[in-house]
Amino acid sequence: MTTYAAFHQRSLTDRDGFWGEQAQLVDWKVQPQQVCDYSNPPFAKWFVGGITNLCHNAVDRHLKDRADQAALIFVSTETNQEKVYSYRDLHAEVQRMAAVLKELGVQKGDRVLIYMPMIAEAAFAMLACTRIGAIHSVVFGGFASGSLASRIEDAEPKVIISADAGSRGGKAVAYKPLLDEAINLSKYKPESVLLVDRGLVPMALVDGRDKLWAPLRDKNLNTVVECEWVDSTHPSYTLYTSGTTGKPKGVQRDTGGYCVALAASMKHIYAGNAGETYFSTSDIGWVVGHSYIIYGPLIAGMATIMYEGLPIRPDGGIWWSLVEKYKVTVMFSAPTAIRVLKKQDPTLLSKYDLSSLRALFLAGEPLDEPTAQWISDGLGKPIIDNYWQTETGWPILALCNGVEKVVSKFGSPGKAVYGYDVKLLDDQTGEELTGPNQKGVVAVEGPLPPGCMQTVWRDDERFVNTYWKSVPGKLVYSTFDWGVRDADGYYFILGRTDDVINVAGHRLGTREIEESIAAHPNIAEVAVVGVADQLKGQVAMAFAVVKDASLVADETSALKLEAEIFKLVDRDLGAVARPARVRFVTVLPKTRSGKCLRRAITAVCEGRDPGDLTTMDDPAALQQIKDLVSAR
Ligand code: ATP
Numbered sequence: 001m002t003t004y005a006a007f008h009q010r011s012l013t014d015r016d017g018f019w020g021e022q023a024q025l026v027d028w029k030v031q032p033q034q035v036c037d038y039s040n041p042p043f044a045k046w047f048v049g050g051i052t053n054l055c056h057n058a059v060d061r062h063l064k065d066r067a068d069q070a071a072l073i074f075v076s077t078e079t080n081q082e083k084v085y086s087y088r089d090l091h092a093e094v095q096r097m098a099a100v101l102k103e104l105g106v107q108k109g110d111r112v113l114i115y116m117p118m119i120a121e122a123a124f125a126m127l128a129c130t131r132i133g134a135i136h137s138v139v140f141g142g143f144a145s146g147s148l149a150s151r152i153e154d155a156e157p158k159v160i161i162s163a164d165a166g167s168r169g170g171k172a173v174a175y176k177p178l179l180d181e182a183i184n185l186s187k188y189k190p191e192s193v194l195l196v197d198r199g200l201v202p203m204a205l206v207d208g209r210d211k212l213w214a215p216l217r218d219k220n221l222n223t224v225v226e227c228e229w230v231d232s233t234h235p236s237y238t239l240y241t242s243g244t245t246g247k248p249k250g251v252q253r254d255t256g257g258y259c260v261a262l263a264a265s266m267k268h269i270y271a272g273n274a275g276e277t278y279f280s281t282s283d284i285g286w287v288v289g290h291s292y293i294i295y296g297p298l299i300a301g302m303a304t305i306m307y308e309g310l311p312i313r314p315d316g317g318i319w320w321s322l323v324e325k326y327k328v329t330v331m332f333s334a335p336t337a338i339r340v341l342k343k344q345d346p347t348l349l350s351k352y353d354l355s356s357l358r359a360l361f362l363a364g365e366p367l368d369e370p371t372a373q374w375i376s377d378g379l380g381k382p383i384i385d386n387y388w389q390t391e392t393g394w395p396i397l398a399l400c401n402g403v404e405k406v407v408s409k410f411g412s413p414g415k416a417v418y419g420y421d422v423k424l425l426d427d428q429t430g431e432e433l434t435g436p437n438q439k440g441v442v443a444v445e446g447p448l449p450p451g452c453m454q455t456v457w458r459d460d461e462r463f464v465n466t467y468w469k470s471v472p473g474k475l476v477y478s479t480f481d482w483g484v485r486d487a488d489g490y491y492f493i494l495g496r497t498d499d500v501i502n503v504a505g506h507r508l509g510t511r512e513i514e515e516s517i518a519a520h521p522n523i524a525e526v527a528v529v530g531v532a533d534q535l536k537g538q539v540a541m542a543f544a545v546v547k548d549a550s551l552v553a554d555e556t557s558a559l560k561l562e563a564e565i566f567k568l569v570d571r572d573l574g575a576v577a578r579p580a581r582v583r584f585v586t587v588l589p590k591t592r593s594g595k596c597l598r599r600a601i602t603a604v605c606e607g608r609d610p611g612d613l614t615t616m617d618d619p620a621a622l623q624q625i626k627d628l629v630s631a632r
């Protein structure tokens with residue numbers, strides 16, 4: 001049996017041999033002539049000369065062996081719907097959608113913007129686009145008109161696919177008025193808007209522009225739409241980053257490289273098999289939804305669960321009940337969701353038969369040790385943290401469950417994934433840090449492996465300047481995350497590079513201070529930011545959410561808890577890391593994808609404009625911090 005170290009090593013030293021083998025996990029109309037063309041760094045072309053289709057690999061090629069097996073399992077606890085689509089059903093639905101898009105004039109290379117709730121039609125829409133070679137651009141359904149308008153302008157979609165409404169916590173959230181407003185705001189106008197009417201909210205249609213899905217679908221019940229065979233390098237989609245650190249970047253993905261990368265990851269990382277069920281709790285608006293709700297599981301011939309609803313409704317056991325019912329073998333979620341479950345009755349974790357489940361993967365933000373321990377104890381299954389970015393499309397750091405038995409170290413997303421030549425670099429000198437436990441910027445030597453971003457949509461210059469120029473004199477991809485690697489090759493992510501605090505010459509990662517504070521039994525969640533200070537250069541400021549608000553109901557008890565936290569940080573990291581203040585709030589400002597907006601907190605603390613907040617979830621959260629800071 002190969003050890004993981006040898007597997008990883010070969011992926012770098014025999015790059016073309018390694019990826020040439022992985023390429024055989026997918027179907028090609030024409031086999032690639034060249035595995036990787038890196039003649040124009042940092043632009044990598046994968047599987048050059050290869051001709052394929054993403055939808056064919058996700059749907060059509062399974063018809064031969066598993067037409068009647070489940071492909072898409074749609075579950076909504078919002079509208080109490082549950083529907084299982086076999087591969088045959090999915091194939092039919094995708095062709096109907098593809099036929100309608102063609103009727104609306106969509107051709108290969110045209111963009112289609114998808115602004116939809118988590119319903120099966122959203123999956124049909126994505127697959128229909130890649131089927132006909134159109135480039136989809138999914139915009140998270142929770143975004144307001146401003147965020148949507150800027151994405152419409154950037155993508156210039158011929159058609160927008162949307163719905164009357166989403167639903168959250170049992171309440172309908174109208175989409176159509178937001179979409180109308182966004183189209184009004186945008187300088188670019190789509191030719192058509194295709195609408196799924198769920199019957200949740202009445203919607204007004206714009207004559208000539210808006211079309212309803214149902215009658216067009218009925219007209220095309222039996223229309224055959226063949227896959228459009230495209231070059232491996234043909235763009236399959238664009239997707240924006242979460243906007244945690246600033247203006248979101250439009251990530252452009254290819255076809256062949258992405259298809260191979262996902263197929264390989266399903267085998268080596270997630271270890272899911274055809275005929276089994278995969279359950280990712282993400283949203284199609286995020287990269288995890290693209291790679292591991294839609295394309296990855298389907299390419300692997302698995303059934304994938306698409307879940308619309310909250311993790312705690314009707315109760316905190318809903319996800320585990322689905323694991324039992326559909327015999328889920330691989331599950332994928334985010335630390336933020338596990339923290340939500342942590343506040344629920346822990347017996348819900350043992351109420352269902354989870355014997356089918358092999359592992360729970362978590363990604364998206366740092367997985368703190370107490371949360372990892374809690375879910376690990378509760379489920380009794382391997383908990384596998386994995387670290388990646390919208391830009392990469394699949395994990396950079398993980399443990400490869402399909403290659404060797406994983407040994408997790410809580411707090412670490414594991415080792416460098418095959419295909420990634422991960423380096424830690426000194427952010428000042430660019431020098432590579434090779435020893436254990438040295439802190440540096442997590443970087444990847446080019447070429448990025450298959451599946452990673454090709455460029456920034458219509459902006460090659462921004463791609464090069466944003467990602468490849470941060471280290472002087474060296475062309476290397478920066479993740480803008482700060483990390484450390486231990487002697488066993490396990491990485492620990494310490495925070496974003498702009499979250500490094502320099503207190504009187506000591507460089508500290510906000511994550512380290514947060515971990516220390518989060519270990520206090522009364523703290524549910526905490527954000528630490530570096531704030532400019534005349535004397536020390538920077539000081540750390542902490543904003544913490546307490547588990548029980550009565551603990552900080554008055555000034556004295558708040559000061560008492562603050563003093564306890566100071567002691568904890570002093571003990572763990574030394575007095576130099578002690579925050580100037582620990583302030584208590586009921587909620588932290590986050591992106592819609594659940595990531596803490598530290599840059600906005602910093603700006604508020606420094607009395608600056610917090611910048612682009614279009615992807616922020618709850619504006620009241622930032623207001624609390626503003627109030628605290630101005631009351632000082
Ligand atoms: P933007 O780039 O627009 O500021 P973003 O970086 O939040 O937004 P994403 O691509 O959704 O957008 O998130 C990727 C980032 O999330 C990583 O760079 C890292 O900071 C964080 N992250 C993802 N997974 C993990 C993980 N397992 N552990 C720690 N951090 C993680």
Ligand code: MG
Nearest residue numbers: 241242245389
């Ligand atoms: Mg980012």
